[in-house]
Amino acid sequence: MTFGTMIHEIGHVIGFWHEQSRTDRDDHVTVVKDNIVKSELHNFYKYDEKTINSLGQHYDYDSVMHYGPRSFSVSEEDTLIAKQDRDIGQRRGLSVGDILQARLLYRCHSKQECGGTLYDGKGFVSSPSYPQAVAPNVTCDWSIAAPQGSALKLEFLDMDLPSSDEDGKCDDSYVEVREGQGELSPLIGQFCGDVKPGAILTDGGILWVRFKSGRKRHRMASGFAARYQSVSFKRYLTSARGIIKSMNYPLSFPPDTDSMWHIQVKFGFIVQLRLNELLIPHIKSTGCHGDFLKLIDGPDSGSKLITKLCRSQKRVGVVSSGPSLRIELHSVKKEKSVYGAMTRFLAKYLTRDLNECRKKNGGCQQACLNMVGHYVCGCRHGFYIADDFRNCTDIDECANENGGCSHQCVNTIGSFRCECPIGFQISSYNNTHCEDVNECDSPHLDVCEHYCHNTYGAFACSCDPAFIMGIDRMSCELVPGCGGFMNAVEGVITRPHIPTNNTHSIDCIWFIDVPDHLRISLSLELFEWSSNNSCADYISVRGEETYSGQYPRVCGENGWEHTYNTTSSRVWVHYHSDWPHEGAFLMDYSTTGDSDDYVLTCGGPLNESGVIATPGFPTGYPSKLQCTWTISNVSVIAFHFEKFDIEPESSCQFDYLEILDGPEGGANSTHIGRFCGSDPPPNELKLNTGEVWLLFRSDATVQGKGFRAVYEVQ
Numbered sequence: 001m002t003f004g005t006m007i008h009e010i011g012h013v014i015g016f017w018h019e020q021s022r023t024d025r026d027d028h029v030t031v032v033k034d035n036i037v038k039s040e041l042h043n044f045y046k047y048d049e050k051t052i053n054s055l056g057q058h059y060d061y062d063s064v065m066h067y068g069p070r071s072f073s074v075s076e077e078d079t080l081i082a083k084q085d086r087d088i089g090q091r092r093g094l095s096v097g098d099i100l101q102a103r104l105l106y107r108c109h110s111k112q113e114c115g116g117t118l119y120d121g122k123g124f125v126s127s128p129s130y131p132q133a134v135a136p137n138v139t140c141d142w143s144i145a146a147p148q149g150s151a152l153k154l155e156f157l158d159m160d161l162p163s164s165d166e167d168g169k170c171d172d173s174y175v176e177v178r179e180g181q182g183e184l185s186p187l188i189g190q191f192c193g194d195v196k197p198g199a200i201l202t203d204g205g206i207l208w209v210r211f212k213s214g215r216k217r218h219r220m221a222s223g224f225a226a227r228y229q230s231v232s233f234k235r236y237l238t239s240a241r242g243i244i245k246s247m248n249y250p251l252s253f254p255p256d257t258d259s260m261w262h263i264q265v266k267f268g269f270i271v272q273l274r275l276n277e278l279l280i281p282h283i284k285s286t287g288c289h290g291d292f293l294k295l296i297d298g299p300d301s302g303s304k305l306i307t308k309l310c311r312s313q314k315r316v317g318v319v320s321s322g323p324s325l326r327i328e329l330h331s332v333k334k335e336k337s338v339y340g341a342m343t344r345f346l347a348k349y350l351t352r353d354l355n356e357c358r359k360k361n362g363g364c365q366q367a368c369l370n371m372v373g374h375y376v377c378g379c380r381h382g383f384y385i386a387d388d389f390r391n392c393t394d395i396d397e398c399a400n401e402n403g404g405c406s407h408q409c410v411n412t413i414g415s416f417r418c419e420c421p422i423g424f425q426i427s428s429y430n431n432t433h434c435e436d437v438n439e440c441d442s443p444h445l446d447v448c449e450h451y452c453h454n455t456y457g458a459f460a461c462s463c464d465p466a467f468i469m470g471i472d473r474m475s476c477e478l479v480p481g482c483g484g485f486m487n488a489v490e491g492v493i494t495r496p497h498i499p500t501n502n503t504h505s506i507d508c509i510w511f512i513d514v515p516d517h518l519r520i521s522l523s524l525e526l527f528e529w530s531s532n533n534s535c536a537d538y539i540s541v542r543g544e545e546t547y548s549g550q551y552p553r554v555c556g557e558n559g560w561e562h563t564y565n566t567t568s569s570r571v572w573v574h575y576h577s578d579w580p581h582e583g584a585f586l587m588d589y590s591t592t593g594d595s596d597d598y599v600l601t602c603g604g605p606l607n608e609s610g611v612i613a614t615p616g617f618p619t620g621y622p623s624k625l626q627c628t629w630t631i632s633n634v635s636v637i638a639f640h641f642e643k644f645d646i647e648p649e650s651s652c653q654f655d656y657l658e659i660l661d662g663p664e665g666g667a668n669s670t671h672i673g674r675f676c677g678s679d680p681p682p683n684e685l686k687l688n689t690g691e692v693w694l695l696f697r698s699d700a701t702v703q704g705k706g707f708r709a710v711y712e713v714q
Contacts, residue, residue, distance in 0.1 A: 028061070043071075057101060058184060066089055122230060125228065129223075136214060136216055151204075156191075158224060159192075161224065172214035175190070209226070256332060292310045298324050303326065365391045377390050403432065439454065492589075511622035513615050517593050519567055519592050523563045523588045538575075617706040625697070640710045657675045660692070663689075
């Protein structure tokens, strides 16, 4: 047996495995199974991390534990092929990696100026020659471990290296810290510049530190200095959620060790813990006196025990009764029979609101309202919370602003009711308010001649334009000369006679409608018209060109120019007067255009063919219009309506065009139809009486554009 082979076998004795059996071996070598002696295939098995712990070190082609390229070959063919241009299977002796693995495996303390394996529990590490300037192209690696059962804390005392770039990345000079024993361990951080990193604490008790300087010498950069020390494994957690894992996880928890985690959240919350994994070797001889995990409902060991777990389990969940939860993990010295058995756990916790109302209603007499982090007692409607903040007292709602009742308030236990006087009733949408019985909606009461307006406790009547309210405040009296339709090319509008003993207001509207090619001019004179800022009496004018708004409202003698020339063939004049109806006015209107005087008729007998149009077409017909056209000696008549736009209504009760076969009211007259909206009459009518009547009516409110039709007697 060669020296190298003896070293290889001794490596197995001290705990080394074949290098080609590592979990990551497929990234570095190819195993040709067909070329291997079948009885030796077990030497080429690949194992998981639970079986082989590489201690965070890179794959070592030069390891004395690595097989050669033709080991156990059936025909001198390769059984292992390196994926890099490297020799494998040397038997000269231990490689650099083998020596480091042995030091890490047996916790051999070895400290040099540049690197080492540190197991003394506390000490200092620094860049070579610190605090002198850092030499270029230096790389130092330290593996630092605390005694078993302790955590490890690393504190930076000084940091003086070139700064990071704009993206926060260090260049080729930095200090790198990983949680584990080698370069393959999880990265904690890479640091540079002159700002000291915060303290690093690892529950696993092992850190790997690398110092690297770049190619260039930095005269002012002195490197770094740090202090490490082992600390007791007690954790106090105050965050709202987190992950808890045993020391060295996923490796086994050290034997003969105690650890404690104390979770303390805000008052009014509880802790919900879930054990995702718990591994504990079960030893019958010890029962539950070997390794165990305690979950305690409180801050200290004397608090109520929730459970004591002595064997492996998964998905265990517990909830504390208050804001504290304590976890204790205990391990004993292992007998030879349980070497290799693993003790470890992984848990997650989060905070949850404590529902105090679940237990005896939180001590509340009536209502208990749980809130995030606390709770409050409440009372039903009609009660208020007493001074002890738990009991409830009846509220006398009527003592405070009459309970909100608009009239009478009657207090009851836990409530109240509102009552109304005669003539009022409780509102349908608010039971604290009384509303008047609406006389205007009563089918048994006909109070107003024109319009009825309900008021609080009463009602009021109003009249159409050209009418004034009677002395009895319900009837409407026509005021002669108050408004009307005017289609002459010139005319005069004057203030109508209004009885002086009538104290109601009045509105008069005149509609001047002349042919489209003419333009209306207005002049106005006021007599004994007092200026008033409130415009209680006024005259306003609106023409077609005023899309919105109107010409200036005349409230006094200075409110109108002597003459006003419009650009419209249609003008509305509105006169409003309040009592005592003082002052008078005279308005003349005339037209300008190319034709002679022209009077637009509304209705009348028609010829055998021609055009019928509503006054004001296509701008719009006036209100309260009545036009009747008649055509005689006809049996068949054809219509072509260019436009038909009359106020729409399902039964055409408001504005309409009605067609009769025969005179209106005649004994032989037949009703052909009543039309409104945008649907015109039929294009052809057959008549029995030889005479057709066309009646157009408009009411006082909404108007359409009207109609225009070409007709021909056939």
